[in-house]
Amino acid sequence: xxxxxxxxxxxxxxxxxxxxxxxxxxxxxxxxxxxxxxxxxxxxxxxxxxxxxxxxxxxxxxxxxxxxxxxxxxxxxxxxxxxxxxxxxxxxxxxxxxxxxxxxxxxxxxxxxxxxxxxxxxxxxxxxxxxxxxxxxxxxxxxxxxxxxxxxxxxxxxxxxxxxxxxxxxxxxxxxxxxxxxxxxxxxxxxxxxxxxxxxxxxxxxxxxxxxxxxxxxxxxxxxxxxxxxxxxxxxxxxxxxxxxxxxxxxxxxxxxxxxxxxxxxxxxxxxxxxxxxxxxxxxxxxxxxxxxxxxxxxxxxxxxxxxxxxxxxxxxxxxxxxxxxxxxxxxxxxxxxxxxxxxxxxxxxxxxxxxxxxxxxxxxxxxxxxxxxxxxxxxxxxxxxxxxxxxxxxxxxxxxxxxxxxxxxxxxxxxxxxxxxxxx
Numbered sequence: 001x002x003x004x005x006x007x008x009x010x011x012x013x014x015x016x017x018x019x020x021x022x023x024x025x026x027x028x029x030x031x032x033x034x035x036x037x038x039x040x041x042x043x044x045x046x047x048x049x050x051x052x053x054x055x056x057x058x059x060x061x062x063x064x065x066x067x068x069x070x071x072x073x074x075x076x077x078x079x080x081x082x083x084x085x086x087x088x089x090x091x092x093x094x095x096x097x098x099x100x101x102x103x104x105x106x107x108x109x110x111x112x113x114x115x116x117x118x119x120x121x122x123x124x125x126x127x128x129x130x131x132x133x134x135x136x137x138x139x140x141x142x143x144x145x146x147x148x149x150x151x152x153x154x155x156x157x158x159x160x161x162x163x164x165x166x167x168x169x170x171x172x173x174x175x176x177x178x179x180x181x182x183x184x185x186x187x188x189x190x191x192x193x194x195x196x197x198x199x200x201x202x203x204x205x206x207x208x209x210x211x212x213x214x215x216x217x218x219x220x221x222x223x224x225x226x227x228x229x230x231x232x233x234x235x236x237x238x239x240x241x242x243x244x245x246x247x248x249x250x251x252x253x254x255x256x257x258x259x260x261x262x263x264x265x266x267x268x269x270x271x272x273x274x275x276x277x278x279x280x281x282x283x284x285x286x287x288x289x290x291x292x293x294x295x296x297x298x299x300x301x302x303x304x305x306x307x308x309x310x311x312x313x314x315x316x317x318x319x320x321x322x323x324x325x326x327x328x329x330x331x332x333x334x335x336x337x338x339x340x341x342x343x344x345x346x347x348x349x350x351x352x353x354x355x356x357x358x359x360x361x362x363x364x365x366x367x368x369x370x371x372x373x374x375x376x377x378x379x380x381x382x383x384x385x386x387x388x389x390x391x392x393x394x395x396x397x398x399x400x401x402x403x404x405x406x407x408x409x410x411x412x413x414x415x416x417x418x419x420x421x422x423x424x425x
Contacts (some may be wrong), residue, residue, distance in 0.1 A: 009324045010076065012069070014057070014092040015084035020300045020372070021316070022084065028316035034324065037078055039069050039095070039330050041263070059087045060194035066094045073099075073239060080323025082275070082296075086160045087193070089295045102220060102325075104295050108271030112295045115157045115202050125269035128289045129261060133337045134205035137182055144241035145174035145205065151206040153165045153237070154181055158197045159190070160292075161299070163386050167206055167237025175237075184384050193307060209284030211235050212292075213245060215298050215306065215315070216277045217322055219329075223277065225266040226315070227306055228256055231402055244406055245305060246339040246399045255283055262288040271305045276319055300368060301391050306342040308333060336395050339402040341410055343371075344387040345381040352376070356412040363412070365396040366406030379417060389415060 011034055022038075029036045035308040038054035055072045057065035077099050083092035089109045096103025104112075111117040116134050134157070135144050148168070154177050156164040164184050168174040178201070184190060185198045204365060210230045216225040249256055260358055263279045270296055280292040303315040308331040321329045351373050360369055371390035373379065379389070394405040 010035045010078045010079045014039045014088040025316045102274040103403045111270045121269040130204040141178040145171045155202040162240040164238045209282040215277040219233040239383045244341045266290045305338045337394045337402045339398045341392040345379045352416040355414045359411035360412040363409040365394045366409045368393045
């Protein structure tokens, strides 16, 4: 189906209420004449609090939520289903299956969200993986440390955005960082997910090398890459906060080809079949080590760094077209280089504001600066945090000029963050 031939095409977006990308999909849908339908985790006791007619669902109640969506859309079923964010991917797979639409098998979507299941599948497929083991969160951290071969990386099994990911180089660091992960996974916002996977932690060997991200789409099992992003900053720990993405990649052509082949093999090994793919990997002299494959598009507002064809179509438009059955193989990334910085939170505290934005916007090559942090809110950096101060976008003739523009713009920004004041009862 095509929006050019049927303006009544409908796409269901399964998303969290906090997703940045919803507005971008809305703008793309308006351009295409596609109607968006929403299913999101909002209160079902309020009467349409966001005025978007969304179907209220719960990601920890997959059966009931699938039934609610199918029942609500039985008279006008969608032509495609898209997940926005990590948690919605499994529910989106189940809904697509219930409607008989192309999508990912639910077991594959579940495996993509579980780092242990992913590594087991990739090891069985002959892909390079770090050595790894899973330990109970309530286990003895000292005992785990005594058998560790340092350096290691301690990870949650199902959080995204490098949240909770920490490197340990010795016994003392292991204990401290394992306790930090335990505290994070027992925090109210993580416990509210009601996911049993948070009862265990992944311990794996640290893999040196350059890190890359890959954006693409699967069409009935065939992988089409859209872009390889370089992550030019070294991600060696102790934490692994992603900051800058630049495309096209400056890696050697043979490395880029190996990355694409590894992502396609890794997606197939998980059983993923149809829909967007966002992958992360590391490359060194041994080859390509897969880190993550998510059955959803690149997160946050980072999709603004991708534009297609000479008329600079958005990633969201391409994905909506794909969701309703169009052939998107003719969409190729624009010829200019582009990039984004996810502005890191430098320290914990109360955000009061930022100076230097106008100056940063005047940097040659900078297209847009968006400060998404709200004044007077508590900022929490990684590894416990899960957000950024905002985004810097740039374009240019070469990747290195984009990289330079982003760094220069960031250097002009001055963030006012006040120390948190403890309340004494």
